Amino acid sequence: MSRKLIRDEDPGEYFVGYLDAPKVDRRYLLGLSVLGLGIAGGAGALLAKKQGGAGQGSWDMATQVTLSGYLSETPYPLLRTTGLDGSMQTVLLACDTKCGAQEKLAAASVAGDRVNVRGSLIQRGRHVMMAVANEDDWISADQTLPARLTGFDEEDLGMVELNGEILDSKCWFGAMRPNEGAGHKACAMLCIAGGLAPYFYARDRLGRSRAMMITDPEGHALVQPILRYVADPVRVTGRVHRIEDLLQLRLDPADLTRV
Amino acid sequence: MAVGYKAVIWNGFKKSYLFSLWAVIAAFIASFVIMTSLTQPEGESFHPVQLVMRAFGFAGFALLTFILIIGPMARLTPRFKPLLYNRRHMGVSAFILMLIHAALVMVWYHGFSDINPLLSVLTTNPNYDRIGGFPFESLGLAAFLIIFLMAATSHDFWLANLGAPFWKALHMGVYFAFALLVAHVLLGLVQHEKSPLYAYWVLGSAGLVGALHLITGWREFAKDRRTGFKAKDGWVEVGPASDIPNDRAVIVPGEGRERIAVFRYDGQVSAISNACKHQNGPLGEGRIVNGCVVCPWHGYEYKPRDGRSPAPFTEKVATYKVGLQDGIVFVNTKALPAGTDVEPARIEEARA
Numbered sequence: 034m035s036r037k038l039i040r041d042e043d044p045g046e047y048f049v050g051y052l053d054a055p056k057v058d059r060r061y062l063l064g065l066s067v068l069g070l071g072i073a074g075g076a077g078a079l080l081a082k083k084q085g086g087a088g089q090g091s092w093d094m095a096t097q098v099t100l101s102g103y104l105s106e107t108p109y110p111l112l113r114t115t116g117l118d119g120s121m122q123t124v125l126l127a128c129d130t131k132c133g134a135q136e137k138l139a140a141a142s143v144a145g146d147r148v149n150v151r152g153s154l155i156q157r158g159r160h161v162m163m164a165v166a167n168e169d170d171w172i173s174a175d176q177t178l179p180a181r182l183t184g185f186d187e188e189d190l191g192m193v194e195l196n197g198e199i200l201d202s203k204c205w206f207g208a209m210r211p212n213e214g215a216g217h218k219a220c221a222m223l224c225i226a227g228g229l230a231p232y233f234y235a236r237d238r239l240g241r242s243r244a245m246m247i248t249d250p251e252g253h254a255l256v257q258p259i260l261r262y263v264a265d266p267v268r269v270t271g272r273v274h275r276i277e278d279l280l281q282l283r284l285d286p287a288d289l290t291r292v
Numbered sequence: 293m294a295v296g297y298k299a300v301i302w303n304g305f306k307k308s309y310l311f312s313l314w315a316v317i318a319a320f321i322a323s324f325v326i327m328t329s330l331t332q333p334e335g336e337s338f339h340p341v342q343l344v345m346r347a348f349g350f351a352g353f354a355l356l357t358f359i360l361i362i363g364p365m366a367r368l369t370p371r372f373k374p375l376l377y378n379r380r381h382m383g384v385s386a387f388i389l390m391l392i393h394a395a396l397v398m399v400w401y402h403g404f405s406d407i408n409p410l411l412s413v414l415t416t417n418p419n420y421d422r423i424g425g426f427p428f429e430s431l432g433l434a435a436f437l438i439i440f441l442m443a444a445t446s447h448d449f450w451l452a453n454l455g456a457p458f459w460k461a462l463h464m465g466v467y468f469a470f471a472l473l474v475a476h477v478l479l480g481l482v483q484h485e486k487s488p489l490y491a492y493w494v495l496g497s498a499g500l501v502g503a504l505h506l507i508t509g510w511r512e513f514a515k516d517r518r519t520g521f522k523a524k525d526g527w528v529e530v531g532p533a534s535d536i537p538n539d540r541a542v543i544v545p546g547e548g549r550e551r552i553a554v555f556r557y558d559g560q561v562s563a564i565s566n567a568c569k570h571q572n573g574p575l576g577e578g579r580i581v582n583g584c585v586v587c588p589w590h591g592y593e594y595k596p597r598d599g600r601s602p603a604p605f606t607e608k609v610a611t612y613k614v615g616l617q618d619g620i621v622f623v624n625t626k627a628l629p630a631g632t633d634v635e636p637a638r639i640e641e642a643r644a
Binding site: 047048049050051052053054057058059061062065066069070073074075076077078079080081082083084085086087088089130131132209210211213214215216217218219220222223224226227261264265266291 | 301303304305306308309312315316317319320321322323324325326327328331332333335336337338339342347350354370371373374375377378400401402404405406407412413416417418419424425427428429479480481483484485486487489490493578579581586588590591
């Protein structure tokens with residue numbers, strides 16, 4: 034016809050869903066299925082392959098260990114124990130969900146700072162955390178440890194300006210993978226608000242990185258003022274302070290800026 | 293079509309279709325999980341929960357994208373009509389994928405704390421005033437609620453009981469949900485991953501959906517302009533009756549936004565509304581099978597002379613007066629009340 038009024042399509046077979054499908058549609062479904070399997074398999078593989086690393090660390094929930102050492106409740110609950118090589122090893126203490134061990138310590142009321150603690154270990158390189166056991170006897174006094182007559186070895190390493198990201202220690206140590214970035218932001222905020230130590234994960238242009246516990250300028254816990262910066266790329270000026278093997282980044286929240 | 297309501301009216305084709313659909317979904321998820329496990333750097337494996345969470349999220353987004361291209365593709369090729377007819381199953385499948393993704397997010401990222409996980413999604417991250425660090429989970433939650441409402445009301449029972457206008461408005465919400473999901477992925481995953489592949493994928497999906505809708509819309513517009521139907525004294529000249537293929541229709545503009553499907557069948561011509569009562573399917577793109585116009589989307593049937601579905605069905609559409617003069621078909625653009633019987637114009641009689 035002079036004016037093209039009818040759509041170009043094969044009028045031979047007409048699909049009606051509740052009737053037997055025409056042969057051409059059955060063949061088409063078969064072809065589309067095979068094509069779909071190929072595309073789905075390929076797309077799944079490509080999307081998987083291009084992902085960045087999920088981060089290191091692990092949480093061996095199945096193995097309970099007992100550690101002896103010196104308990105400190107500030108700035109965040111931690112235990113200082115001795116490693117196999119005789120050096121001091123800091124082990125942060127957490128509950129088994131999104132909270133620090135503050136409440137469990139308050140309920141335990143152990144006398145003195147020489148204790149045994151039991152739980153499962155979350156480890157990322159030299160960073161160690163213990164998710165303490167749920168039983169009431171997760172902590173006990175240990176009088177076999179020698180009393181400390183002197184303080185811990187401390188050192189002021191000076192002022193630094195760093196670029197990086199504020200993370201929660203538990204997830205970053207290995208409780209979750211991936212444990213950085215926008216996808217993990219809300220989780221990290223819940224964890225830090227729950228009492229888990231915030232960490233600053235600093236990275237330089239050469240790809241070198243270092244994670245440090247965040248405290249206020251006096252070395253006390255710092256939580257609420259930094260929550261809104263969690264998991265954002267930030268720049269900060271602060272003072273690095275070492276206590277035994279633990280690095281603290283002592284900062285004023287006013288010195289945090291997003292980059 | 294069915295008089296009563298059944299959850300699914302199964303037939304062999306539909307079973308094959310659903311099996312194929314879930315085989316493709318399974319292939320995507322399996323491929324993603326296996327390849328992620330194989331390609332992560334040493335000592336940097338995904339946590340299994342987060343791996344599954346991501347796999348189902350990706351699968352849900354990809355499936356929703358495909359669902360949204362079925363409509364325009366079905367207007368470009370009749371081979372997509374079987375997918376269109378069974379689109380509800382695909383939609384419910386996408387909802388299941390998103391449900392698993394959302395449940396894992398709720399439990400894993402927002403559970404295990406003192407705050408209600410649902411409240412946590414909306415309030416833990418308060419940075420609603422910034423693009424960087426925006427609480428993108430809230431966008432995903434909003435999209436999920438829309439998809440949930442659609443999945444819950446996808447059955448024809450709800451179409452009949454909610455009323456077509458409300459039901460259709462609700463189900464058009466899928467485009468809003470898709471836009472929310474695009475933003476959800478862009479502000480979440482794409483900001484985290486270094487590879488630009490994910491941005492290309494999400495933006496490409498949105499572009500594909502938009503482009504196909506624009507192309508098909510433009511084709512409709514261009515066809516209307518090309519055919520140049522104009523009403524004179526309330527009548528539109530359709531063209532020679534012999535140019536309308538038997539058991540098919542020509543679509544012409546009616547009053548306002550109405551479109552009229554003019555069918556030729558059994559040596560006669562009748563005209564009914566182009567919009568199916570079920571989901572506004574284009575009846576004029578359908579065919580006459582066993583004496584009834586059959587909608588190309590879901591197979592709803594109407595008798596061409598009175599626009600009524602055959603008993604025991606009760607749907608009915610508007611009809612239009614038709615006439616023949618010197619072999620040329622004319623149709624009156626004034627819609628008659630739905631179900632009005634109109635004497636067809638007989639081609640042989642006119643020629644005689």
